[in-house]
Amino acid sequence: MNNVIELLKSHTSIRNFKEYPVSDETVIELIEAGQSAASSNFVQAYTVIQVKDPEKRRIMAEIAGNQKHVETSPVFLVFVADLERARLCTTLHGEKMEEGQTEAFIIATVDTALMAQNLMIAAESMGLGGVYIGALRNNPQIVSELLELPEHTYPLFGMCLGYPASINEKKPRLPVKLVLKTDTYQNGAEVQLLEKYDQTISEYYSKRSSLNRSDTYTQQLARMFSKPLRPHMKAYLSEQKLNTK
Ligand SMILES: Cc1cc2nc3c(=O)[nH]c(=O)nc-3n(C[C@H](O)[C@H](O)[C@H](O)COP(=O)(O)O)c2cc1C
Structure with missing residues (x-):
């Protein structure tokens, strides 16, 4: 096993951070590593917003179901799937962007996720750790207002980063x-x-040493997929002029 594979296989989400700060230079290095991910048609359809304002972070932690680490982690990033830049490029050439295309929505979502995962791996390679925060989509409208997101964008997820104060046991994956x-x-x-x-x-x-419980994978998925999942997303994406056709 080489070092990269060893790193990948040792991943666990980190939700407990040392108070030790992460420098702006480190964040820029991580963003550049993220940007090196492959990108569909080279669109690079993402914008990352580092949220430093404590009040915005407090509100986002609340939106995420009171996930305290959203408020307290040394770094909190919001990954925005972004087709607004594509609209701007289209306009610069006297054309009008075809809005609402599902294919464009997939391109932006995939680009943003690949960029984020590259960034996460880069962070782990530097001894940092982190956790994705999909729960921002509990209320994407408020997140959009807080970050002044334009149409043709949406907050895909957040990410807390910092130096780990504790590390969970690795979660076994599917065979x-x-x-x-x-x-x-x-x-x-x-x-x-x-x-x-x-x-x-x-x-x-x-x-496991923290939050141990009696549960199985199939029970977990049955609970999750037998009820509506953030049903507000469809209307929200339509308002953002995304994924309507
Ligand atoms: C897109 C995405 C969204 C996630 N959202 C959350 C979240 O809101 N809160 C949280 O504690 N973990 C979140 N997670 C972390 C997962 O729960 C975690 O990756 C999974 O349980 C596997 O555990 P591991 O990362 O420690 O191996 C998210 C992961 C992904 C990929």
């Missing part, structure tokens, strides 16, 4: 056999493999 298939999706062994994975995850949840 490769469930994730890697050959030539066809079908392999007939899904249920059996899921049952085995349930045992692994259940053991992990019951034994």
Whole structure:
């Protein structure tokens, strides 16, 4: 195993940070590493907003279901999927951007996620740690107002970063056999493999040192996907002139 793979395989989300600050130079270095990710058609459809204003961070922590680390982590970034820059480029050439295209929405979302994950790995390589904050989408409207986001953009997620004060045990992933298939999706062994994975995850949840609980992977997904997931997103994205056609 080389050093990069070792780093990737040692990832765990960090929600507890030392008070030690992260310099602006480090943040710029991380952004540049993030920007080096591949980008669909080279659009680079993202903007990252570092939120330093304590009041904005307090409100965002509340939006995220009172996730205290959103308020207290040394660095808090919001990753904005951004097609507004594309609109500007289009206008600069006397054209009008075709708004609301699902394909453009996918491009912006994927570009932003790849950039963020590159940045996260770069941070981990420097001894930092972090956690994504998808829960900002509990109220994307308020996040947009706080950050003065224009149409054709949306806050995909936030990210807390800092030097880890504690590190969780690594969470076991799905067996490769469930994730890697050959030539066809079908392999007939899904249920059996899921049952085995349930045992692994259940053991992990019951034994881990913090927030241990009795749960399985399939139960977790059943709870999640049997009810509406942030149903306000569709109307919000339409208002931002995203993903309407
Ligand atoms: C897009 C995205 C959004 C996430 N949002 C949150 C969040 O709001 N709060 C949180 O504590 N963790 C969040 N997470 C972290 C996941 O819970 C975590 O990655 C997953 O449970 C696996 O654990 P690990 O990262 O420690 O391996 C998010 C992860 C991703 C990729």
